Amino acid sequence: MVKVKVPATSANLGPGFDALGISLNLYNNFEFEEIEKGFVITGVEKSLASKNNLVYRSMMRTFDEIKYNPKGIKIHMDAQVPMSRGLGSSAACIIGGIMGANYLGGEILTTDEILDLATEIEGHPDNVAPALLGGLVVSIVEGRKTIYNRLDIAKGIKFVALIPDFTLSTKKAREVLPETIPFKDCTNNVSRVSMLLTALVNGKFHLLEYAFKDVLHQPYRGKLIPSFFDIIDRSQQYGAFGAYLSGAGPTIMAVAKEDDGEFTKKIKKYLKTLDNSWTVEELQIDTKGATVEKDLKTCYI
Ligand code: HSE
Numbered sequence: 163m164v165k166v167k168v169p170a171t172s173a174n175l176g177p178g179f180d181a182l183g184i185s186l187n188l189y190n191n192f193e194f195e196e197i198e199k200g201f202v203i204t205g206v207e208k209s210l211a212s213k214n215n216l217v218y219r220s221m222m223r224t225f226d227e228i229k230y231n232p233k234g235i236k237i238h239m240d241a242q243v244p245m246s247r248g249l250g251s252s253a254a255c256i257i258g259g260i261m262g263a264n265y266l267g268g269e270i271l272t273t274d275e276i277l278d279l280a281t282e283i284e285g286h287p288d289n290v291a292p293a294l295l296g297g298l299v300v301s302i303v304e305g306r307k308t309i310y311n312r313l314d315i316a317k318g319i320k321f322v323a324l325i326p327d328f329t330l331s332t333k334k335a336r337e338v339l340p341e342t343i344p345f346k347d348c349t350n351n352v353s354r355v356s357m358l359l360t361a362l363v364n365g366k367f368h369l370l371e372y373a374f375k376d377v378l379h380q381p382y383r384g385k386l387i388p389s390f391f392d393i394i395d396r397s398q399q400y401g402a403f404g405a406y407l408s409g410a411g412p413t414i415m416a417v418a419k420e421d422d423g424e425f426t427k428k429i430k431k432y433l434k435t436l437d438n439s440w441t442v443e444e445l446q447i448d449t450k451g452a453t454v455e456k457d458l459k460t461c462y463i
Contacts (some may be wrong), residue, residue, distance in 0.1 A: 163193060163194065163195040164193070164194050164195075164262060164265040164266065164454060164455065164456055165191065165192065165193050165194075165454070165455040166191075166192045166194065166257075166258045166261045166262050166265075166452060166453070166454050166455075167189050167190070167191050167192075167452065167453050167455075168189060168190050168192070168253075168254040168255075168257045168258045168261075168293050168294075168451075168452040169185040169186060169187065169188065169189055169250075169254070169292075169293055169296065169448040169450075169451065169452070170185070170186045170187075170188040170189070170190075170242075170243040170249045170250050170251070170254065170293075170445075171183045171184065171185050171186065171249065171250030171253055171254070171288075171289040171292045171293045171409075172184050172186060172248070172249065172250070172321065172323075172408040172409060172413075172415050173248075173250065173288040173289045173408070173409040173410075174288065174376070174379070174406070174407070174408075174409060175298075175358060175374070175406060175415075176354065176358065176373065176374035176375065176376045176380065176404075176406035176407075177350075177351040177354035177355040177358060177373065177374070177375070177376035177378070178288070178300075178355045178358065179351070179376070179378045179379055180286045180287070180288050181287075181288055181300060181301060181302070181355070182288060182298070182299070182300055182301075182355070182358075182359075183250070183287075183288040183289050183291060183292040183293075183298075183299055183301070183409075184292055184297065184298045184299075184315075184321070184447060185292040185293060185295075185296050185297060185299075185447065185448040185449075185451055186249075186321055186323075186445040186446070186447065186448055187445055187446045187447070187448045188242050188243055188249070188443065188445060189242055189243070189254075190239065190240070190241045190242060190243050190251070190254040190255065190258060191239070191240040191241075191242075192217065192237065192238070192239055192240075192258040192259075192262055193236075193237070193238040193239075194221070194235070194236070194237055194262030194263070194265070194266060195235075195236040195266075196232045196233060196234065196235065196236075196266050197233065197234040197235065197236045198233055198234055199233055199234040200234045201213060201218070201234060201235050201236075202234075202235075202236040202237070203215060203217075203218065203236075203237045203238075203239070204236075204237070204238045204239070205238045205239040205240055205241070206239050206241070215237075215255075216252060216255040216256060216259065217237055217239065217255045217256075217258055217259040217262075218235070218237060218259065219259070219283075220255065220256045220257075220258075220259025220260050220263070220280075220283055221235060221237075221259040221260070221262060221263035222263075223259075223260075223279065223283060224259065224260045224263035224264055224267070224271070224279060225263050225267060227271070227279060228263075228264065228267045228268070228270040228271060230263075230266070230267030230268065230270075232266060232267070237262070239258075241254075241255075244325060245329065246329035246330060246331055246332075247325055247326075247329060247330075247408075247411075247412060247413045248330070248407065248408040248409035248410055248411045248412060248413040249323065249325070249408060249409070249413055250289040250292075250293055250409065252284060252289070252332075253280070253284055253289030253290045253293040254293055256280050256283050256284055256290060256293075257276070257280055257290055257293045257294050257452050258452070260276050260279055260280055260283075261276065261452055261454055264276065265454060265456065273294065273295075274307075274308075276294060277290065277291060277294055277295075277308045277310065278306060278307055278308050280293075280294065281301075281303060281308045282306070286303070287301035287302075287303055287308045287310070288301060288409075289409065291308065291310050292451065293451065293452060294451050294452050295310065295312050295451040296312070296448050296449045296450045296451030296452075297312050297313065297314060297315070297447060297448075297449050297451070298312070298313045298314075298315050298362060298447070299311070299312050299313070300313065300359070313359065313362070313363055314363070314449075315362045315363065315447060316362065316363060316364060316365030316367075317365070317420070318365060318367065318419065318420050319367055319403065319417050319418065319419065319420055320417075320418055320419075320420045320422075320444050320445065320446060321415055321416075321417055321444075321445045321446070321447070322402070322415070322416040322417070322418055322425065322426055322429070322442060322443070322444050322445070323408065323413050323414075323415055323442070323443040323444075323445055324393060324397075324405075324413060324414040324415070324416060324429065324433065324440055324441075324442055325413045325440065325441045325442075325443060326387070326412050326413070326438050326439070326440050326441075327438055327439040327440070327441075328412060328438060329412070330383075330386060330387070330410065330411050330412040331410075332409070332410040334386070335379075335383050335386065335410035335411055336410065338382045338383060338385075338386065339378075339379055339382055339383075340382070343377075343378060347377045347378060350375075350376075350377050351376055351377060351378050354372070354373050354374070354375055354376060355373075357369055357372060357373040358370070358373035358374070361373055367403045367417070367419070368403065370403040370404035370417055371398060371403060371404045372404075373404070374404040374405065374406040376406070379407070379410075380406065380407050383407055383410065383411050384407065386411070386412070387407075387411055387412045387414075388436070388437060388438060389436050390407070390411075390414065393405070393414050393429075393432075393433070394406075394414065396429065396432050397414070397416040397425075397429060400424070400425050400428040400429050400432070401418060401419070401422055401424060401425045401428070402416040402417060402418040402422075402425050402429075403417045403418065403419070404416070404417055405417065416429065426442060426444060429442060430442050
C-alpha cells in the first residue's frame with residue numbers, strides 16, 4: 163500500500179493563463195493498494211465511485227504507459243480540495259492517480275515523465291505542475307514535453323480563498339473565451355505577467371494590484387460569477403494587495419499581508435451581504451508538492 167498527498171493549486175494568478183500556478187496547503191490524500199482482483203474505491207460519494215473516476219482513469223493510463231498489469235486496485239480518497247471550484251481538484255486527482263500507479267508498478271516514471279503524462283491527461287500544465295512540484299511554477303508545453311521552472315516567492319503574504327457555494331466547470335469557463343484577441347490584449351498580459359513574477363519573487367507586493375489585471379480571461383469569466391468585479395474591488399479596498407480569479411473559477415483568490423487579520427474579517431462581512439454563500443479559507447504556499455509515503459507494510463508488523 164502507498165499513500166499519496168497532493169496539494170490544491172491556484173492557476174493563472176490572473177494574467178498567466180495556462181502558464182502559472184501555485185500550490186497551497188489544502189490537500190487530497192489517497193491510499194492505493196494492489197488487491198487480488200477487481201476494483202474498490204472508498205471515501206467518495208456514490209456518483210464518483212465508478213471506473214470513470216479521474217483518479218482511477220489516471221492510474222489506468224499510467225499502467226498502460228509503464229506496461230504494468232495489476233491484478234486488482236483499491237483506492238481510498240480523503241479529498242479536502244473542493245471540486246469544480248478553481249482550486250485544482252482534478253489536477254490533484256490526476257497527480258495522485260499517476261503517482262499511486264507508478265509506485266505500485268515499480269517506480270518506472272521520473273518526475274518529468276509524471277508531469278508530461280499529467281499534462282496530457284489534464285490538457286494544460288498550470289495546475290498539475292505545482293501540484294506535483296510545489297511552490298510557484300511557470301510551465302510551457304513544447305510538443306509532448308512540459309518545460310517548467312519553479313520559483314521561490316518572497317515571504318510575507320497569504321492567499322485568502324473566497325470559495326462560493328456554486329461550481330463552475332473548466333469546460334464551461336473555457337467556452338466563454340474568445341477565439342482570437344487583439345494584439346494590445348496580448349501585450350497587456352505579457353507586461354502584467356512579467357511584473358507579477360518579479361513582484362512575487364522580490365517581495366514588491368504593492369505591484370500585485372496592477373499585475374493581476376488580466377484581459378485574456380477574467381473579463382469574460384467574471385460575468386459567470388455573481389459580484390465578481392465587486393469582490394475584486396472590495397478585496398483591494400479592505401487591504402488586500404490584489405485579487406484574481408483562481409484558475410477557471412469560481413473561487414476568487416485575494417493576496418494579503420500575512421499578518422493582516424482585518425482583511426479576512428472585512429471580506430467575510432461583505433460576502434455575507436451577497437446572495438450566494440461564500441467560505442473564506444486562509445491558505446499558505448505549499449513548497450513540497452505531492453508526497454509519497456512508501457513501504458507502509460511495516461506499519462502492520
Ligand atoms: N488555465 C486553466 C484555465 C486552469 O484557466 O482554464 C483551469 O483548469
